Amino acid sequence: MNSQKAKFEPKIVAFCCNWCSYPAADGAGVSRLQYPTNIRIIRVMCGGRVTPSLVLKAFELGADGVLVATCHFEDCHYMFGARKAADVHKITEQLTEMIGIEKDRLMLDWISSAEATKFAKVAQEFTATIKKLGPSPIKKQMTGDKYQITEDIK
Amino acid sequence: MSIKKAIKESRAYLCLECGKCTGSCPVSRFNHGYSPRLLVNKAIRSGQLELLKDKNIWACLTCKLCDERCPADIDYVNMTLAIRLEAQKIGEEAICSHGGAAQSLMxxxxxxxxxxxxxxxxxxxxxxxxxxxxxxxxxxxxxxxxxxxxxxxxxxxxxxxxxxxxxxxxxxxxxxxxxxxxxxxxxxxxxxxxxxxxxxxxxxxxxxxxxxxxxxxxxxxxxxxxxxxxxxxxxxxxxxxxxxxxxEALGNEQLKLKEMDKVVTFQDPCRLGRHLGIYEEPRKVISAVPELKLAEMVRNRKSAICCGVSAWMNCSTYSKSIQLARLKEAKQTAADMLVLSCPKCEIHFNCAMKDEKVGKDVKIETIQLVTLIADALIGG
Structure with a gap:
């Protein structure tokens, strides 16, 4: 059992905003800061765009954790985008918790484009948390790189 | 079920092409690109793939109003369902409202x-x-x-x-x-x-x-x-x-309700009304509340109009138009409250009422039938 747990490599989807968190991830790469490869970054124009549907879809398709990273409130490119992200996140949090996904699997953080070290740190810490939690309780709708093919199509 | 079987079971081949379905369809009224008659025609005449790739198969509200009006008694709603089940197999899908959040939850x-x-x-x-x-x-x-x-x-x-x-x-x-x-x-x-x-x-x-x-x-x-x-x-x-x-309980005189001096109107949900034929029970329940008056909308019971969206898909400006038209009808009855018995009607109508420009004109208080009765219970 222990050896199995050690092998578990989670899949983590990170929604990063175009103006702050994505450049931060970029900066982490340029500065050769190490962070786990479990993080799969999806670039979005604004963290406020990350509606419950996107997060739920990620979990539905088999993500073990979802990270939403946006600008700090003060330096949001769209003035109110980061605040919107925080508001939407509250709804998403309630939904995921109600449906039985552990609270710690979803995380919202504010990372400015200058904070490459913070990005690397958040990525490391979040991956460690997810590794501790183990695989997602959701039965994956997607295995490998393909949608599951139903009996009828075969 | 193949399309052929669906056509046979729904008796679509009996279509007279009279167009009553399109004439009564709440979607066709606003979305002129959608026509149940043409879809039936397409199902019978065209190739299967052409039909399944048609985006219009997802536009139907499955509210069953066309079935009610069809002189040839075609089961259009079940045919649509069978077509959709087939379409899903080749990877076609509806445009889900709310980014597909509801579908993901399910x-x-x-x-x-x-x-x-x-x-x-x-x-x-x-x-x-x-x-x-x-x-x-x-x-x-x-x-x-x-x-x-x-x-x-x-x-x-x-x-x-x-x-x-x-x-x-x-x-x-x-x-x-x-x-x-x-x-x-x-x-x-x-x-x-x-x-x-x-x-x-x-x-x-x-x-x-x-x-x-x-x-x-x-x-x-x-x-x-x-x-x-x-x-x-x-x-x-x-x-x-x-x-x-x-x-049933009212028939057995198990419930005592207190007076409520109000006028209400009732929205028949398509699933409860046309799908299951329950029209009179809700009305009986409403009329059992003393002093509560029921003012029917112009189109009620079998002719009731759907709340504009079904199964969380294809919410569009057409849906809004349907909702506003229905809310206007509710307003015309001069009722104080619109009584609903479906959570989705509640969500959709309240969403339409939030419209910044026209929402105010159709604003009407909504209440669920069960809530109305629970509030009127004596010694609850």
Missing amino acids: RIMTTPDLQQKRMAWIDNDLKTTQSGETLYFVGCLPYFDVLFSDIEVNTLKAAKASVKILNHLGITPVVLPQERCCGHDLLWGGDLENFKKLAEHNINEIKRSGAKKVIFSCPEGYRTFKIDYPKYFECNFEVQHITELLA
Whole structure:
């Protein structure tokens, strides 16, 4: 059992905003800061765009954790985008918790484009948390790189 | 089921091309690119692939108004369902409203050992149990209230009211902590595989609770349990809508209601009305409240207009137009309140009323039928 747990490599989807968190991830790469490869970054124009549907879809398709990273409130490119992200996140949090996904699997953080070290740190810490939690309780709708093919199509 | 079989079973080949369906269709009224008549025509005449790739097969509200009007008695709604199930197999899908959040929730719910936390709405004064004779099926209401918190709907009020009424009638209903979505929206969206998983889970949970009778306040859940579940699974329990139960209880004089000096109008949900033929029970219940007057809308009962969206897909400007037209009708009755009996009607109408430009003109207070009765109970 222990050896199995050690092998578990989670899949983590990170929604990063175009103006702050994505450049931060970029900066982490340029500065050769190490962070786990479990993080799969999806670039979005604004963290406020990350509606419950996107997060739920990620979990539905088999993500073990979802990270939403946006600008700090003060330096949001769209003035109110980061605040919107925080508001939407509250709804998403309630939904995921109600449906039985552990609270710690979803995380919202504010990372400015200058904070490459913070990005690397958040990525490391979040991956460690997810590794501790183990695989997602959701039965994956997607295995490998393909949608599951139903009996009828075969 | 192949398209050929669907045509045969729905008797689509009898189509006279009279166009009554398109003439009465609430979608066609605003979306001139959509026509049930042309779709029937296409199903009969064109190749299967052309039909399945047609985006219009997803535009139907499945409100069954065309079936009601069709002189050849074609079962258009079931044909649409069969076409959608086929279309899903070749990867076609509807445009899901709300980014597909509702569908994702349902698909997540197919996980067998999910630990949901959906019981927070049960207040201390409501009596529920884990096993017993009668079960109350809540449906997706706890999720709706969170997902649509921005339009400030409170669909859970109906669940609370239903339990209150059941308690008043001396019934302590079972409420399942791990109940799933009934799968209605997945089925009408063509996802049969996940629908079956949800259905199987619900049936097993109900069996485990030992319930003989399942009460619904949501018409969609009721329709799915009554018509769609028995098609695929064996169901050893009775299903009943709460309005039927209320009408029964009123007949036996088990309920005492206090006066309510108001005028209300009633919206027939398509699932409860045309799909299951329950028109008179809700009206009987409303008229049982002393001093409460019911003012019917121009189009009522079999002619009632749908709330504009079904199965969380294809919400568009057409849906808004349908909703506004229906709300105008409700306004014309000069009623104080619009009585609803479906959580989705509540969400959709309240959403239309939030429209910045025209929302004010159609603003009318909405209330669920069960909430209305629960408020009027004497000694509740």
